[in-house]
Amino acid sequence: MKLLTHNMLTSNIIKxxxxxxxxxxxxxxxxxKEVDFNPAFVVKTLTKIDYPALYQAAKDIGxxxxxxxxxxxxxKENEELLxxxxxxxxxxxxIEGELVCPESGRKFPIANGIPNMLLQENEVENVAQ
Structure with missing residues (x-):
């Protein structure tokens, strides 16, 4: 799981x-894993993410x-930082690890680079249909 993906995940459906x-x-x-550098993509992406959350995630995994x-x-002018x-x-x-809800403490495993965000039926917030 890339940190870009992590930045977009939330656990707000938990009761x-x-x-x-x-x-x-x-x-x-x-x-x-090496990915071609595209500075324009990085700059554009930074406008769409929560940077403090990215920084904390990067810090947490070293x-x-x-x-x-x-x-x-x-x-835009700082290519080294980009x-x-x-x-x-x-x-x-x-590749392996876990995500943790900041409010409930619920843990979601990451296996083979894929976070498992599935909830048990009793954990899901009732949403009006």
């Missing part, structure tokens, strides 16, 4: 959970080296 974001993340196996806690406005962000977003993959 009693109102936000469910950002999910905590731990890893027991991480791989870095891949935040060189990432700032907060992004500056002049990021490459580090590209690495965190697209190249770092959690």
């Amino acid at each position: 009693g959970v109102t936000k469910g974001f950002p999910l905590g993340i731990t890893s027991t196996k991480v791989e870095v 891949y935040a080296d060189g990432l700032p806690e907060k992004l500056e406005d002049n990021i 490459k580090k962000l590209h690495n965190a977003l697209l190249q770092v993959e959690v």
